[in-house]
Amino acid sequence: MPDWQALVRSQLDGLALEPHERAEVIEELAAHLDETFEGLRRRGFAEEDAAERCRNEAKDWRDLRRRIQTARTKENIMTSRVKQFWLPALLTLLLSMSFLMLIQVFGPNPWLLARKSGWSLVAPVAVVYIPWLMSLPLIGAMGAYLSNRAGGSQLAVFSSTVFPVLPYLVFFLVALPVIAILNDRLAHNIMFAALFVGLLAWVLAPGGALLAGGLLLQLFYARRLTSRRVVSN
Amino acid sequence: MIGAGIKRGTAELAVLSILEEGPLHGYEMARRIEEQTKGALRFTLAALYPMLYRMEQRRWIRGSWETSDNRRRRCYRLTPAGKKRLSPLRQEWSELFQALRRLKKVALA
Numbered sequence: 001m002p003d004w005q006a007l008v009r010s011q012l013d014g015l016a017l018e019p020h021e022r023a024e025v026i027e028e029l030a031a032h033l034d035e036t037f038e039g040l041r042r043r044g045f046a047e048e049d050a051a052e053r054c055r056n057e058a059k060d061w062r063d064l065r066r067r068i069q070t071a072r073t074k075e076n077i078m079t080s081r082v083k084q085f086w087l088p089a090l091l092t093l094l095l096s097m098s099f100l101m102l103i104q105v106f107g108p109n110p111w112l113l114a115r116k117s118g119w120s121l122v123a124p125v126a127v128v129y130i131p132w133l134m135s136l137p138l139i140g141a142m143g144a145y146l147s148n149r150a151g152g153s154q155l156a157v158f159s160s161t162v163f164p165v166l167p168y169l170v171f172f173l174v175a176l177p178v179i180a181i182l183n184d185r186l187a188h189n190i191m192f193a194a195l196f197v198g199l200l201a202w203v204l205a206p207g208g209a210l211l212a213g214g215l216l217l218q219l220f221y222a223r224r225l226t227s228r229r230v231v232s233n
Numbered sequence: 234m235i236g237a238g239i240k241r242g243t244a245e246l247a248v249l250s251i252l253e254e255g256p257l258h259g260y261e262m263a264r265r266i267e268e269q270t271k272g273a274l275r276f277t278l279a280a281l282y283p284m285l286y287r288m289e290q291r292r293w294i295r296g297s298w299e300t301s302d303n304r305r306r307r308c309y310r311l312t313p314a315g316k317k318r319l320s321p322l323r324q325e326w327s328e329l330f331q332a333l334r335r336l337k338k339v340a341l342a
Binding site for chain 2 (some may be wrong): 031
């Protein structure tokens with residue numbers, strides 16, 4: 001007979017409940033699978049078929065983990081959303097902003113990306129803080145980890161990972177065009193180029209770096225889950 | 234077979250009704266519901282336990298560990314709040330089925 005306790009424990013790893021409560025859930029679910037297996041065997045199913053049917057009782061363990069967590073915790077759905085999205089998202093934002101400020105004050109000079117005309121740089125100029133960009137995968141991975149740990153959905157994990165670039169995205173897509181329309185002193189001929197360079201330096205590159213960290217962490221979780229499935233089979 | 238949406242709505246009613254007969258553990262609850270509905274309602278582990286835990290949080294049912302036949306199982310019983318919930322729930326579903334029966338096309342189906 002398969003070790004249902006081991007299977008449930010490995011699949012519900014990361015269930016954010018008190019240890020005794022988590023142990024109770026694991027014991028209860030394992031007992032259910034145990035009895036289902038025995039019931040199927042009594043009805044004449046071969047051991048392998050019965051085990052396969054039991055494994056099909058929960059096809060998406062990640063989703064089950066999230067639903068059990070939501071159901072068992074006394075907090076309402078809003079609180080779950082805070083844990084799964086707002087807390088990781090705001091933490092990644094705070095960390096990335098603080099790190100950027102530190103680098104701006106104490107770090108090396110930024111890399112300036114622009115066309116050169118003689119000795120001067122021609123607008124639009126992109127200011128790229130390389131050490132900051134290099135720190136972002138770590139910050140993105142932290143956001144993904146916190147959201148994942150709280151049982152966040154794929155969307156919540158993704159959103160909290162890339163959340164720090166959201167203010168820049170809003171600035172370049174909303175604030176900058178509005179400023180350009182209202183301020184007639186701006187050189188409108190370079191607006192599109194400035195918008196593109198700004199998006200590249202402050203949204204696409206940092207977003208990619210954050211996402212790389214988040215995806216690496218997700219990949220790590222997926223591999224761990226697959227290896228556990230192989231072991232439990 | 235009954236569709237997934239209606240099944241979800243009837244699931245709580247099914248659990249409360251089956252627990253009215255007496256305390257049961259999850260596996261036995263699922264087995265009896267499947268048997269009594271002739272397979273129309275079938276609870277998998279993934280469907281049953283989040284719902285039981287949610288109902289427990291709402292204090293409609295109460296779970297406690299019991300040992301029988303050398304097995305430790307968590308048995309659920311209906312609470313007074315659950316009994317109170319059951320009666321309007323039955324009424325709502327009864328009214329829905331009566332309304333559906335009044336529809337000519339549904340009655341002919």
